[in-house]
Amino acid sequence: MTTHPAQPTQDVVEHLITQADPPPPVKGGLNRLLVWIFPANFFIFAMWGAIPGVLLTAQVQAIDPKLTVQHMMIVSVIGAVCAMIAQPIAGQVSDRTRSRLGRRAPWMIGGVVVGAVGLVALAFASGSLVVITIAWCIVQIGYNFVQGPVSAILPDRVPLNRRGTFSAIFGFALMGGSTVGGIFAAVFIHMIPVAYIAFAIVVGVVILLFVLFNPDHSNKGEPRPSFDLRAFLHTFWVSPIKHPDFFWAFTGRLLLYIGYFAISGYQLLILENYVHLSETEAAGLIALAGVIILVCILLTTAISGPLSDRFGRRKPFVFASSVLMAVAMIIPFFAPTVAGWIAYTIVMGLGFGMFQSVDTALMSQVLPSSESFGKDLGVVNIAATLPQVLAPFIAGAIVLIGGYQLMFPVGFGVAILGAVCVWFIKSSR
Numbered sequence: 509m510t511t512h513p514a515q516p517t518q519d520v521v522e523h524l525i526t527q528a529d530p531p532p533p534v535k536g537g538l539n540r541l542l543v544w545i546f547p548a549n550f551f552i553f554a555m556w557g558a559i560p561g562v563l564l565t566a567q568v569q570a571i572d573p574k575l576t577v578q579h580m581m582i583v584s585v586i587g588a589v590c591a592m593i594a595q596p597i598a599g600q601v602s603d604r605t606r607s608r609l610g611r612r613a614p615w616m617i618g619g620v621v622v623g624a625v626g627l628v629a630l631a632f633a634s635g636s637l638v639v640i641t642i643a644w645c646i647v648q649i650g651y652n653f654v655q656g657p658v659s660a661i662l663p664d665r666v667p668l669n670r671r672g673t674f675s676a677i678f679g680f681a682l683m684g685g686s687t688v689g690g691i692f693a694a695v696f697i698h699m700i701p702v703a704y705i706a707f708a709i710v711v712g713v714v715i716l717l718f719v720l721f722n723p724d725h726s727n728k729g730e731p732r733p734s735f736d737l738r739a740f741l742h743t744f745w746v747s748p749i750k751h752p753d754f755f756w757a758f759t760g761r762l763l764l765y766i767g768y769f770a771i772s773g774y775q776l777l778i779l780e781n782y783v784h785l786s787e788t789e790a791a792g793l794i795a796l797a798g799v800i801i802l803v804c805i806l807l808t809t810a811i812s813g814p815l816s817d818r819f820g821r822r823k824p825f826v827f828a829s830s831v832l833m834a835v836a837m838i839i840p841f842f843a844p845t846v847a848g849w850i851a852y853t854i855v856m857g858l859g860f861g862m863f864q865s866v867d868t869a870l871m872s873q874v875l876p877s878s879e880s881f882g883k884d885l886g887v888v889n890i891a892a893t894l895p896q897v898l899a900p901f902i903a904g905a906i907v908l909i910g911g912y913q914l915m916f917p918v919g920f921g922v923a924i925l926g927a928v929c930v931w932f933i934k935s936s937r
Contacts, residue, residue, distance in 0.1 A: 549681035557689030610724025623650025676813020760929035804857030830927030832859025
């Protein structure tokens with residue numbers, strides 16, 4: 509009697525497709541892509557590190573210092589909603605794009621143009637909360653249409669056995685860029701328009717050079733999927749029942765970022781009102797802490813990503829980094845001093861550097877389908893942008909109820925919950 513092997517389910521097929529290696533880059537190979545992926549991400553995250561937590565806060569604070577927290581809640585939440593919507597939509601439309609430049613490049617180019625317009629508007633928006641909010645929304649939409657397609661390059665072009673190294677570069681670019689951005693913002697805190705225009709120029713040039721030196725495969729001849737309105741409206745949804753690993757990875761990242769953004773987004777206000785520094789002193793401490801954290805980032809990103817490739821394991825690194833970040837968040841609660849903030853910076857740098865160096869590789873292994881990397885990574889990145897929506901409300905409510913010191917135990921709690929989520933992931937070790 510002849511037996512036939514059982515047919516794999518659709519979920520299994522999708523999982524196997526997701527793990528398949530993509531075609532190599534058009535020219536220059538992976539080494540060239542590795543070199544250029546760093547500045548492309550570094551300068552985007554330098555901008556995110558400079559503007560919300562320092563430049564935008566100082567700009568809003570100048571309108572009415574007594575209402576800074578309330579005004580920042582408004583600006584941050586509206587801008588973050590725009591980011592949360594823009595990035596997965598950018599991934600969705602880039603998945604369907606057919607051009608000589610491939611799927612991602614046209615949106616990366618268009619995004620830097622729109623984002624630059626928003627930055628220039630923001631540079632001349634001082635004194636008006638409405639204008640600042642509108643300009644910030646334009647910035648968020650424009651550059652998230654860059655960041656979404658850039659994120660999709662990892663599963664688009666990088667083979668599975670190199671993703672840990674690339675993820676380490678992504679992680680270092682995120683933490684290093686955010687840190688350098690914070691230092692830059694502290695130096696230019698009294699020259700805010702110059703800082704905005706500088707970011708518009710530098711980010712635009714770097715992204716255009718990335719597209720030029722790392723061309724994608726032309727996909728003009730590929731059939732374009734028919735537009736399905738129902739599928740498009742599901743841009744923000746991946747079933748946790750069909751894809752539980754994706755759900756747990758998403759939830760873990762979401763919780764961790766809520767704790768992180770609740771504190772980092774208000775760092776200037778925390779240092780002024782909790783550590784009791786002047787604006788100039790706070791800016792100086794942000795710059796000093798930035799230099800210290802760079803050393804920590806270099807250490808953990810240089811080790812964690814390649815080690816995760818060598819051992820073929822992601823979860824232990826993500827779990828350990830989450831615990832380190834939780835420990836960091838509780839330090840200022842017991843030590844509301846300059847020394848306490850520096851200690852927080854060191855431990856946070858070690859933890860978040862390790863997290864970012866491995867988490868992207870972990871997420872790339874739990875994406876539901878290879879046919880929608882851009883959309884799925886856009887949904888993944890909601891876990892980074894949604895906390896920017898929630899954190900201002902959470903942080904503002906905490907400050908009004910219990911003061912700035914209560915933010916730290918809350919951050920500790922959500923980071924620990926994020927670590928727990930990692931162990932429910934089955935498809936990655």
